[in-house]
Amino acid sequence: MSFQFNFNIEEPEGSPDECEQSHPKESHDINRSCGNHSASCAAETLSCNPATEHHIPKDVSSVLEDTVVESSLGLQFVNVSVVEMTLSNSDVHGEDIVNKCITSNSDLISGVYEGGMKIWECTFDLIKYFEDEDVNFEGKSVLDLGCGAGLLGIFSLKQKANVVHFQDYNSTVIEEITIPNVLLNCDSDSLAHNIDGVSSKKRAKKSDVKAGLLNKCRFFSGEWSHFTQLMQEPPMKYDIIVTSETVYNPTYYSALHEVFQNLLANNGIVYLASKSHYFGVGGGVHLFETFIIERKLFNIHTLKVLDDGLQRILLSLLFKQKS
Numbered sequence: 001m002s003f004q005f006n007f008n009i010e011e012p013e014g015s016p017d018e019c020e021q022s023h024p025k026e027s028h029d030i031n032r033s034c035g036n037h038s039a040s041c042a043a044e045t046l047s048c049n050p051a052t053e054h055h056i057p058k059d060v061s062s063v064l065e066d067t068v069v070e071s072s073l074g075l076q077f078v079n080v081s082v083v084e085m086t087l088s089n090s091d092v093h094g095e096d097i098v099n100k101c102i103t104s105n106s107d108l109i110s111g112v113y114e115g116g117m118k119i120w121e122c123t124f125d126l127i128k129y130f131e132d133e134d135v136n137f138e139g140k141s142v143l144d145l146g147c148g149a150g151l152l153g154i155f156s157l158k159q160k161a162n163v164v165h166f167q168d169y170n171s172t173v174i175e176e177i178t179i180p181n182v183l184l185n186c187d188s189d190s191l192a193h194n195i196d197g198v199s200s201k202k203r204a205k206k207s208d209v210k211a212g213l214l215n216k217c218r219f220f221s222g223e224w225s226h227f228t229q230l231m232q233e234p235p236m237k238y239d240i241i242v243t244s245e246t247v248y249n250p251t252y253y254s255a256l257h258e259v260f261q262n263l264l265a266n267n268g269i270v271y272l273a274s275k276s277h278y279f280g281v282g283g284g285v286h287l288f289e290t291f292i293i294e295r296k297l298f299n300i301h302t303l304k305v306l307d308d309g310l311q312r313i314l315l316s317l318l319f320k321q322k323s
Helices: 016-022 030-034 060-064 080-089 097-104 121-133 151-158 171-186 224-230 250-263 285-295
Strands: 052-054 069-072 075-078 141-145 163-168 217-221 238-244 264-275 298-306 312-319
Touching (some): 060 171, 075 080, 075 151, 075 171, 080 171, 121 238, 121 264, 141 250, 151 171, 151 238, 171 217, 224 250, 238 250, 250 285
Antiparallel strands (some): 052 217
8 A cells, every 4th residue: 555645735726705616516614625715715604515424325236346455454445546546537526636636736635625535644553553552442432533534433333333423525535435445344254355456256235234334324524614513413422533634734723623522522532643743734733732722622642652754643632621
């Protein structure tokens, strides 16, 4: 597997007040897409697209047909390069994020694509931490925030979490990567995929998929503020929120804090993995820690520091106890 770490952000074309018109299907996130343009655009919260829930197609074979599969740490996931190649020829979602990334030569295009098609290395750092520390997910409600490939949520699902919700900025990521990955791991015993990278000719049958695991899952795309609003009707609280490499841009910290504040259970915990600094974007662990401390709502703790290559840090957040 290859990792790419080009954190140059490209701005969408058009003036700040035109962010919704320029990308009507991509501008889900006020704080993540519009907020970094101007205050006037950020004020138009209601005009940006709301969060959307995605459902697994009834014909599961159509999702998994001709997939090329990789594996790591006991998890299976679709080969992203193959997905990108397919989408570059025909993006059925209308987001066209692959071609836009190729054109801009960037893995992040603010307000259009937020990196969800890459599996960033901090994801594996956090999974290894969960394994090493025997973190208990059994019976818990879990949110994989900014999920991308969904490996953190899938890990918690395999560790007997009771509810697992997956959220990413782009609908393309959810439908082309996250949902197929969940299906692969819910049905790892019966799908005949060659893990060396060659897809099996055997097609998955709907009856093959373990419905018990899938029934625990829900999938969402869109911006964080609207997602927060959506999950409060009726109110949803998560015992555990897991998130990896989502603090690269300080512009998004307010929306991220809003998710934690409104969707984390009183005795819940956030597990967050990040590089110490993201060159070209400006965010990173230390700036995020300062942001959290200044708001005085959460205690933030360093769980582990990894110094091989660019420094990476694992954090936890807990609500401060009321006196």
